[in-house]
Amino acid sequence: MGTLSTSPAEITTSRLTDSHGRVIHDLRVSITDRCNYKCVYCRTGQVGAQFAELKIEEYLRLISLFVSLGITKVRLTGGEPLLRRGLLELVRELAQMRTIYGDPLSLALTTNGHLLDSLAQPLKDAGLHRVTVSMDAVDEPVFERITRVPGSFQAVLRGLRAAKDAGLDPVKVNCVLLRGFNDDQVEAFAEFARREDVIVRFIEFMPLEEDRLWSPEIIVPLREIVDRIHRVLPLVELPPNEASETARRYTFSDGRGEIGIIAPVTQAFCGACSRVRLTSDGKIRTCLFSQSEHDLYDLARSGAGDAELRSFITRTVDAKEARHHIGEPGFLKPSRSMVHIGG
Structure with missing residues (x-):
């Protein structure tokens, strides 16, 4: 497949922005909604119908349009993206694209890590820069009770270490916390961050599940997480890497290790959203x-040219919501669950 790098004649001179003045530079692309785990907080009932997946060359065309409009970061998600046939080819082609500034795209991937042991080095060789692994417990029985897959804990641990060995740095670990479910893992995760030399990020549970009833009481808020860790391992807050960063960052008082807390419910960061x-x-x-989606692929499939597709993207992003309304009266869950939206 030929490289789909964006040529200077095809790029815009201004950044992609919405009507609230936010610059949109981060594109999350789900390349499958299939998953080899059945995590109890994500898929709590029968797995619903899968949505059609595009061909690799179709993803590349659509992504290249976003890049030509100012996207500088692309994260591949799922489902479980390591299940997707053609993943290495997709990464290789994306690694050849250039932003409107002439720089390589920043390429990352979010995975459950089960297949990462054998794919970490090939992904690095293909041009991937970073990887984030979803991991909701560091106690092996608890972890496997969550994933409902025997042997999953050791597979993910091997994958994490393979990612570090391959140089996919910094390796991040995302943990979704639910009170009464896995909130007893907080202190152990802090030790894990130091022991394995990974960045652990705790994420407040959001109403994105298939059929679990969300309530504010199930959230483990940022302040509680910080206080609990600080009692056993004193923390020092770090400055954000950039204005649109979603995580509040902390290191330990001796400077060894890092944790982050993503608090979209109790400390929403919508005002700086870049995604x-x-x-x-x-x-x-x-x-x-x-509550609505905008069918870029259908427009492309109907024969629309790149200029028309770019105009569609620009109009769609301009209408981006100002913020979410979690916990407010009349709040509606999104039109798809997280496994179908992409992480």
Whole structure:
């Protein structure tokens, strides 16, 4: 497949922005909604129908349009993206694209880590820069009770270490906390961050599940997490890497190790949001909690040229929501669950 790098004649001179003045530079692309785990907080009932996945060359065309409009970061998600046939080819082609500034794209991937042991080095060789692993417990029986897959804990641990060995740094570990479910893992995760030399990020549970009833009481808020860790391992807050960073960052008092806390419910960061999402079937989602989607792929399939598609993207992003409304009266869950939206 030929490289789909964006040529200077095809790029815009201004950044992609919404009507609230936010610069959108981060694209999340779900390349499958299939997953080899059945995590109890994500898929609590029968697995629903899968959505159609695009061909690799179709993802590349759509992503290149976003890049030509100012996207500088692309994160591949799922489902479980390591299940996707053609993943290495996709990464190789993306690694050849250039931003409107002439720099290589920043390429990352979010995975459950089960298949990462054998794929970490090939992904690095293909051009991937960073990897984030979803891991909701460091106690092996608890972890496997969550994933409902025997042997999953050791597989993910091997994958984490393989990613570090391959140089996919910094390796991040995302843990979704639910009170009464896995909130007893907080202190152990802090030790894990130091022992394995990974960045652990705790994420407040959001109403994105298939059929679990969300309530504010199930959230483990940022302040509680910080206080609990600080009692056993004193913390020092770090400055953000950039204005749109979603995590509050902390290191330990001796400077060894880092944790982050993503608090979209108790300390929403919508005002600095820089993200837009592309689902596995080619629809644009301007927010995790959008009630509508915008079918970019259908427009492309109908024969629209690149200029028309860029105009569609620009209009869609311009109408991006100001914020989510979690916990407010009348709040509606998004039109798809997280496994179909992409992480």
